[in-house]
Every structure is written in structure tokens, then in C-alpha cells.
Amino acid sequence: MSAYRIYLIRHGLTEANFSGKYIGATDVDLCEQGVASLLSLKEQYEYPNVGRVYSSPLKRSIQTARLIYPHMTPVTVDDLREYSFGEFENKTAEELKELPSYRAWLDSAQQTVPPHAEAPADFSQRVLDGLDAVIRDMMKDKISDAAVFTHAGVITALLCACGLPKRPYSEWAVEGGCGFTLSINAWLWGNERLFEVFTPLPYGKDVDSVMLDYQKELDTEEE
Template sequence: MVTYKLHFIRHGMTDGNRTGRYVGRTDVPLCQEGRQELEALKQKYRYPEVQEVYCSPLTRCVQTADILYPDSPRTLVEDLVELSLGDFEGKYMKDLKDNPAYRAWLKESLKNTPPGALETGEQFAQRIAMALQQIFANMTQNHITEAAVIAHGGVLMGLLSAFAMPRRPMGEWAISNGCGYSVRMSTQLWMRDQIIEVLGPLPEGRRSGQDDRVKAFLGVL
């Protein structure tokens, strides 16, 4: 049975990540500290070699791919973009905590949208599941057995909480910038049970949770 490895990697740090602001779908670049951190991780640890990089089209993910996989073929996947946070983007959680609209969204984020956004949590989950299905189909059709997926915190946490074994709630899949998890997929397991098997943390040699900066809520973004 043919198996496929995917390496889920969160983009490097942005100014919004560094200062604790919601970024969501706002297209921001990596900050200088984020670039330096990625270079340091790449030198100290190991990112697996891949045949293809599937990447969110937002700048911070493309720049991360440029640093970690400059010579690998790349496919931009529109459905890997982060959840839109509407009017909450660019704002600090601490400044929103008493906002009635923010509190209402947190209470029912699967059913509701932030003001100014168009996608509920349920629609977001459906979209990123479709992105993973498209990636897996592309891999099988093109005989790609090992690939990287460079995306956002909320996207990767959502995919892992929905499909990964062992099962964990979304918050326990929080991922630091430039880090992630390697997973294994097979046609049989995916078609029958929609399961992906977690193999271990990334980059290789770095323990999960080591030097974590933030445990993200929804898309630490």
C-alpha cells in the first residue's frame, strides 16, 4: 500500500503574531524577527526534503516557503488561506474582550461570523477539508509521496483536530511559527475513515512545545 507524507508547517512570525494582534486574512509579510527565526530553525534542526510545497497564497506563507524550500516546486492553494476575522482583524484580544459582538462570536464561532466577515467556523472547516482533499488528490495523481503544506495556525489546527490520530481538541494542536507536524496518509484510510496519522513534530529534532511563544486561540493567525 502506497503511503504519503505531508509536513504541516505554520508560517513564520509577523508583527501581528509578535504583538498579539488578530491578523486573519489580512495579507501581511513576515517581520524581520520572523525571518531570522526561520533561518535559525533551519540551521539548528531539519526540515524534510519534499517533492512539492502546497502553500497558502498569503505573503507570510509564500515568504516562509521561500526561506524553507527555495528550490522546491510550489503550488498555491487558495483554500488554505486563514479564516477572515472581519472587523476584528488588526485588533488586540485584550481590547475586544468587552465587545458584545466579539463575545457573541466567541460563544458560537461555528455558527456565527465576526462583523464584516462572510465565513462561519463551520464553513471554514469545510473549506480547509476541501483543500486537504485537493492536495491529496494532486499528490496521488502526480506520484508525489512527500510534500510540505505551509499555511496558517488556524488552518493547521483545524485540519489536525478534524482528521488526525491521535484525537485532540483544536487548542491542543497549537503550533509555533515555523513549526508543525509530519503526518502520513493512505488512500484506504482517507477514503474509508478520513484519518491522517501524526508521525511527530517539526522541524525534526525539535520537541513539541519547546520554546513555544503562544498557545493560539483561533488563528493566532
């Protein structure tokens, strides 16, 4: 049975990571620090060789893909774009705190849907369709290894739904330029929508370090 390897990588930092804005569908560039961090990761560690590079259509993902794999042209997959926060897009918690819809969203542990936002079930199905499109394209063109550049929400949604071994949502969070290796067995994916997750990326950067750096990023946003 055919097996494929996908390197699922989060895009680099944007200004929104420091301002605390909800940026999902909003199309923003990497910030200077984001570019510098990615170049530092590339210099210190190793990214795998791949036969193809896929990306969310949003600029921050495409820019990350081009920095990591400068000699390859990313194939964009629309369904791998980030979750849309609707009316909360491009706003901070401070700007939203008086809105009843925002307070309800927080009180529900983000289980309610913000006005004009994407329903979580629709988002989950969309990103599954996006990954399936990547896998089908790899099968069609006999590509055994590929990199996929996308967003934190997309990565955690995919790994929580399909990743083995099963882990809590928080354990799938990674910093910009980092990610996980997916081993795709064609039968297991086609019949069960499951895949194995192993080896954090880039090579040489252990998963504890990835998680620690990501938590520092969150702490910076909250200050």
C-alpha cells in the same frame, strides 16, 4: 495501498503576533524577527526532503516556504488560507472591546460568528477541501512526500477533525516554522477522511519544546 507523507508547517511570525491583532485573511508579510527565527530553525534543525511544496496563497506562508525550501517554487492552494475574522480583522482586543459583537463572541467561547466573518463550519470544510486537493495532486503526479505551509487555524482545524490519535485543540498548536508529519493512507483518507499524525517538525525539535515556545509567543502577545 498507497501511502503519502505530508509535512504540515505553520508560517513564521508577523508583526501581528506582537501587536495582538486578529490577522486571518489579511495579507501581511513576515516580520524581521519572523525571518530570523525561521533561519535559526533551519540552521539548528533539519527539514525533510520533499518532492513538492504547497502553500496558502497568503504572503506570510509563501515567504516561509521559500525560506525553508529556497530551490523549490510553492504551489499555492487557495483553500488553505487562514480563517477570516470579518470585522475583527486587523484589530486588537483593545480596539474591539466595546463592540457588542466582540463581547458576544468572547462570551460564546468564539462559537458565534463575527460580522462578515467566515462560518466555522464553512472554514472547516474549506480547509478539508484544500488538503484533499493537495493529496489528489500528489496522487496524480506520484509525489510521495510534500511540505504544506499554512496557518495556525488551518493546522488545528485539520488535525482536530482528521488527525489520529485524537487530541484536544490546544495540543495541536505549534510555533512558526514548526509542524507535524501526516501519514496519508489513500483508503483511510478517501473513505473516512482520517490520517495519522506523528513526528514534530523540524527534526530534532521535540514537541514539548514546540509547545513551550508557542505558549511563550502567546504570553508575549498578551503583555
